[in-house]
Amino acid sequence: MSVALPLSAEETRAAVIGAGSWGTAFGRLLARAGVQTELICRFSAQAEAINRGHHNPEYLREIELPGNLTATSFERNSLSAAHLVVVAVPSRAFREVVSPLAASIAPDAAVLSLTKGLEPGTLLRLSEVLAEVLPAPAGERIAVLSGPNHAEEVARDIPTATVIAAHDQELARRLQQILTTENFRVYINHDLIGVELCAAAKNVVALAAGMSDGLGFGDNTKASLITRGLAEMSRLGAAMGADPQTFSGLAGMGDLIATCTSRHSRNRRAGELIARGFSPAEAEAEMGMVAEGITSAPSLLELSGRAGVDMPITEQVCAVLAGRDARQAVAQLMKRAPRSELDR
Numbered sequence: 001m002s003v004a005l006p007l008s009a010e011e012t013r014a015a016v017i018g019a020g021s022w023g024t025a026f027g028r029l030l031a032r033a034g035v036q037t038e039l040i041c042r043f044s045a046q047a048e049a050i051n052r053g054h055h056n057p058e059y060l061r062e063i064e065l066p067g068n069l070t071a072t073s074f075e076r077n078s079l080s081a082a083h084l085v086v087v088a089v090p091s092r093a094f095r096e097v098v099s100p101l102a103a104s105i106a107p108d109a110a111v112l113s114l115t116k117g118l119e120p121g122t123l124l125r126l127s128e129v130l131a132e133v134l135p136a137p138a139g140e141r142i143a144v145l146s147g148p149n150h151a152e153e154v155a156r157d158i159p160t161a162t163v164i165a166a167h168d169q170e171l172a173r174r175l176q177q178i179l180t181t182e183n184f185r186v187y188i189n190h191d192l193i194g195v196e197l198c199a200a201a202k203n204v205v206a207l208a209a210g211m212s213d214g215l216g217f218g219d220n221t222k223a224s225l226i227t228r229g230l231a232e233m234s235r236l237g238a239a240m241g242a243d244p245q246t247f248s249g250l251a252g253m254g255d256l257i258a259t260c261t262s263r264h265s266r267n268r269r270a271g272e273l274i275a276r277g278f279s280p281a282e283a284e285a286e287m288g289m290v291a292e293g294i295t296s297a298p299s300l301l302e303l304s305g306r307a308g309v310d311m312p313i314t315e316q317v318c319a320v321l322a323g324r325d326a327r328q329a330v331a332q333l334m335k336r337a338p339r340s341e342l343d344r
Contacts, residue, residue, distance in 0.1 A: 214276045
């Protein structure tokens, strides 16, 4: 089935499912690129406030939203008119949110996932969840976007690069043309598996980096975690059939650096709070946002076990999430048997 996606932003109608920080920032990006965009909110009061005041009262409150970005509720959406449907909801609620809306999505609309994680329980990548939820055939109209893209910076037009992956490279190119602006540079990648695994795994490494911060460790520790975290991400990718080059690109190393070091990173912040004694639930409540790594870590560990891949950082992050003291987790990592850096 061909995708009825116009070649220009001005001819495109888009709907963004999810009005959190990233959904709001991406909706603003689309609107400023010239796309008539509808932001679909969970609650009608949030949608009404956005339409009335051109600010999201819950997320990125200080950011003014353009007039061609309108908001509506899940019940009153106009998804059927959208050429492009963007999904920006947490992985733990992904299927639950998208399933009842799937029948409203036009059969020739492109569907772009912004969510970084795996589906708990099934361990499916989120493009695979979309392929199950959308009416068949759906695979050729699904794409994912990933990279070092903090919503707080994208919403302020700070120069940013990103990557779009899709099985259909023509779809990826058309999305690239629509989304590229003077402040948002889009690359394309054929490796859907690698881009999605990077997106899920880097959040777990960011939790570890935040735990390092919470314990008062320094740059040596964090640099070691980032580097060895990338090694275990790459091992999993190789076992799952991903392109190794993806892990040195924007979805891999680029996003890993941003997520492990930035003050905007909710996963790094969650790890910091957990190392200081917060439970995972308390850390998310303190931030008022979801830390995807908390959901992704057990799924990644289970997936790595199925694939026969050693992921020691992920293993210790899971142990801390389950109640192990973070210092004990560090000790477990440091006393592992010596090995060659290049061993796979």
